[in-house]
Amino acid sequence: MALNRADVVEAALAILDQYGIADLTMRRLAERLGVQAGALYWHMPNKQSLLAAVSDVIVGQVQLPRDDPDWRAWLPDWAGRLRSTLLRHRDAAELVSTTRATGLGGLDWLAAPRRRLEEAGVPEGEAADAVQVLAHFVLGQVYEEQTRAQLAELGVSAPPDPEHSERQFGFGVRIIIAGLAQSLRIGG
Amino acid sequence: MALNRADVVEAALAILDQYGIADLTMRRLAERLGVQAGALYWHMPNKQSLLAAVSDVIVGQVQLPRDDPDWRAWLPDWAGRLRSTLLRHRDAAELVSTTRATGLGGLDWLAAPRRRLEEAGVPEGEAADAVQVLAHFVLGQVYEEQTRAQLAELGVSAPPDPEHSERQFGFGVRIIIAGLAQSLRIGG
C-alpha cells in the first residue's frame, strides 16, 4: 500500500522517541518506511513541516483538566499535564519550542488555557500574554530537564534528581500563578 | 600570524550577527579566517564548544544594573538588559538557550541576580529557582521575537509590532516579580 502523510508523521514520532531529534533525518525516516528519501517530498513540502506536524501530534496529546471553578487550580493542573506529555517524548520541549517560535505549528494548543482565563474575567490580550508566560516557563524547564537526562544517559554528567525537578517546576508554576492572581486581580 | 581561540570565537560571533546560526558552519568560519576547516579543530574540540564560547561572549555583554535597595526594581532592570543584549545578536536567544540546556557554557551569568535575591534575604535554593523562572521567560520571549523578526525579513509574515513585544515582555516580568514578592515574602 502507498504511504500517506499520517504514516510519515507517525514514523517520525517513533524515531524521535527512540533516537532523539538529532537522528530524525529524512533519510532515516525514509529507510524506516522502506522508501527512498526523495519519496517523502511527495507527502511533505520539507523537513520543517514534518517537524511541525510531529510537534502538533505531541501537544495534541495534552489532556485538558476537568472543569474547575478555581482557575488557580485549573491552570497548574494544565501546566503539569503539558509537562508530563512533553516528558513522554524525547526532545519534545526543544521540538515544540522551535515549532512555536517559527509559527509553523497548525494547532492552537494554548487556546484552552487562554479561554479558561477569559472565562475568569481576564481581558483577551492579557489572557494571551499570561498563558505565554506560563508556556515559556514550562518549555524552558522541560527543555533543560530533557537535555540533562540525555547527558546523564551518555555518562557525561550525574543523573538529575527527579524530585528536584518536580519541586523546581512546582515552585515556578506557583510563582507565575501568584503573580497572575495579583496582577489580574480576578476572582474564581 | 597564527590563529588563536579568541580569533575563532570573534569571527564566529561576526558570522552569527551577519548571517544567523544556520549559516554559522565550521567551513564558512574557516573560509572567513582564511584557513581550512580542519584547522579549526586545533583550537576547538568541536562545534558545540564553539557555540558555547560564542554564547558566553554574548551573555558576558550584559551589564549589571547599579545597586538598588529595592530588588523589585533591580530585577526587572536586569531582565531588560538581558533582553536587549540578546536582541543585539541574531539568533542569540536560541543559541543561549541550547547552550544553557547542555550546560556547556563556562560562564555563570545567572550568579548576579541570584546573589541579589540572596542579599534580599531569599534562601539559596529559592533564589536559584526564582532566577531560573525569570531566565526561562526572557529566553523564550526573545526567542520568539527573533524568529518572528527573521520570518518577516523573508517576507513570510507581517513585521512584528515592537511596542507589542515590549508590552508583552513588561507584562511577563511584572507577573514574575509580583509572584516572587508574594511567594518569598521578603522586603527590600
Add this chain to the structure above:
DNA sequence: ACCTGAACACCGTTCAAGT
C-alpha cells in the same frame, strides 16, 4: 605549534524517469 589536503560518513532537496 599550527595548518593543509583529502578523505569519511553523512545531510536536505530536486527532478527526470519509471510504474
Add this chain to the structure above:
DNA sequence: ACCTGAACACCGTTCAAGT
C-alpha cells in the same frame, strides 16, 4: 498518484603529512 535513482550542494570531523 506515488516512487526510484541519481545527482547537487552542502555538513562536522579526522588525520597523515607538511612547515
